[in-house]
Amino acid sequence: MGESFVQGVPKLEELRIRGCKDITFKGMESHQDISSLHGLAPERCSQVLSTVAEEEEKQLQQRLPCRLHNLELRDCENLAKLPQTLHNLSSLTDISIKNCSNLVSFAEVVGLPSQLRSITIENCKARGVEALVHSSMTSLESFKISDCESVKYIARVQLPPNVKRLDIKYCNNLQTLVDNEVSEMLEESINSGSSQNTSLLEYLNIRDCESLACLLSHGELPCSVKRIEIDNCPNLFSFSPRGNLPTALGSLSIRQCSKLESIAETVNDNTSLQRFRIDGCKNLKLLPDCLNKLSHLQEFKVMDCPSFIQFPDGGLPSTKLSTLYINECEKLVALPNGMCNLTSLRNLTIQKCPGIVSFPEDGFPTNIWSLEIKDANICKPLFEWGLHRLTSLSELKISGGCDDVESFPQEEIGMKLPTSLDTLEIENFPNLESLSSSVQNLTSLTELHFVRCPKLKYFPNGLPPSIDYLYIGGCPLLEEKCKKNAGYWPIIANIIPESP
Template sequence: MMPPRFGRLKNLQLVTDFVVSKDLRSSKISKLGQLSHHQGSFPSKLQSVVITNCNNLTPQKQWGLHGMKYLICFKIEGGCSEAELFPEEQLLPNTLTSIRISGFPNLINLCEGLHSLTSLKKLEIGCCVKLELMPKEGLYLNLHSRVITNCTNLMPQKKWSIHGMKSLTCIKIDGGCSKLVVFPQGVLPNTLTYLCIRNLQNLINLGEGLHSPTSLKKLKIKHCKKLNKLMPKEGFPLKLQSLFITDCESILPSTEWGLHGMKSLAHFMITGGCSTMELFPERGLLPDSLISLCISRLPDLKYLVNGLQHLTSLKKLGIDCCKKLELIQAKGLPAFLSSLRIRKCSLLALRCDLQID
């Protein structure tokens, strides 16, 4: 913990002898825009280091982080304005389980200092607009979770060696990747259970990228305006339990997706987009294993008919902000539906009292 009001020292340039307490567990250095030097060692039992908005401060070997046996969390956000490579080898200890690198304006290469982090479980990379390269030797195989946010020039590639990571279960990509049009096949590992892709403005084809993760259980796709191909040729992974699609203007749910035969799919949500769809769902679109269904902000949807009656497992149905929706056929609703929520559907006229026999 920093001394009281330490963050107000905007012109501080040097911090010496940082051993405040031998038993200190967490240290946070933030908003010291002129701080460029740190001398002296950190407390030996320190478990967490967070550096925020110290533009001129770049972690160095003489800090002694590499030898700290208890350090498990390292976050550096909004700084290192001159750094093009990070982290150098033997800068960080192999005890780290979580690292976040964010807001490096000139960072081009995540270098080999990451490969040696044998205990690393979670890696977050954000707002590094010039970042292009990952470590040549790849990342350590025990990585569980990877988050990439707003890295404009970064492109998912096979040479990242993600496919061989047997422990990697979660990947999130949010923004950036401006040149990515087709998500490459063979990048994602078959151990992946959760994939979230958001704000990839030029992505058109995700389908073949979903061929490999056979263990995928949850898929979220949001704000990918040009995306028009979602399904791989062989169909979605059979273990998929949740599929959420939000504001993908070029996507229309289709029986060609093969959802009807997916016995594990329990949750389906579609929000926004589908600007030409007046009727939902078409017959044979959804599987009878579905437990919850959410339909929201479909601007041209008029009729909710037919394709719901066979959903014998459906318990929860939500319909929100479908301003042109006129008709719900009550006799077509599943017999065991326990929750029906309808909000902001101004033209909706129920043709019966929705009593389910």
């Protein structure tokens, strides 16, 4: 890149170069000609910033504009090491290094600029990432690393004090966040009062790191953490030895961590957790005993946890919980204690939990808006308890678990549906033959679905005039009667029928 170019654009602020294999920074020695340049991004430029001889290091500092804020190196295949003089770029705040396959080591870098706020490293085989992330980087707020096989831990001693966001993906040799030996010595130092381990970390996202065993081998996660997302880390068995959740934690999502047996041993009364999601943790058996102390909890979801046995004796918090979703927990034997006390509960879903055979003695909270029961053995006691008690229920979905039901609602046992219903879905009732006439009283009903009810063949003489959507699928006898000019056509003529 010659002097004639840079002299022609003295006010250039951002420069992106792509696919120029022979371009270098020679000719940019008069860096005052591009003193306005804030962003530089060479991409697929194989010669740019290639191995720099020691005698050229000082010249390189002159070639890079000193007001540079953003530096992005992408697909620079001959980049063998980062310039030693990067730390002299006093305005640099963001650096991104992606797909630089010949970059050997980060450990040789004297240091990155102290005011750096963001580091992104992607698909680089270079060793020594922990040399970049150290406690003296007091301005660093975001660190993202992906597809780096050499990474075993992120920081040698401790995370930078002001880092708020940490994203780690596809680092198959990552074992923990901080080096095991150093973190043990640091904890001993903290316990003796000679040091202080502080961090302002708020967001932790780790996914597809197959060797990750624990987040921290010693100590605890910073109390400032607000959001944790961990996905597909099959060897993760522990968060931290002490097992406490950060008090500021608002959202916790754990997916496909098959060795994880417990989330936390204890929960502080002032923990701010609002969303709690567990999915695909095959060995998870128990939840924290103090789960009911999570007074801010609004959403709780546990899915595909076949070893999950039971909820804690104290049940779930009753103050703000609005969504409870339980799916594919084959060994779960009972719903949480005190279900009727969940007065804020609006959405309740129970799916594929064959081990639950008993219905709560005091029933469900009566102000639920949405209820979905699928392949569970609580339908009969639920019907006997009385769906009509759910006076705010707008959406009802029932699938399976009702093999002996021949008519719905079951008028013979005095069963009634709440008049507030807007949507009714009936699925996989193998012996259901008729829809009872009491459905005509559901004056708020707008959607009616029947799926896989092979014996269903009777409708009442009329449907509520409010219905504007009818779905029938896998019900051959009824479908035949609902064809145009067939027996039930006059009943549904004003409704747009949908084919499967």
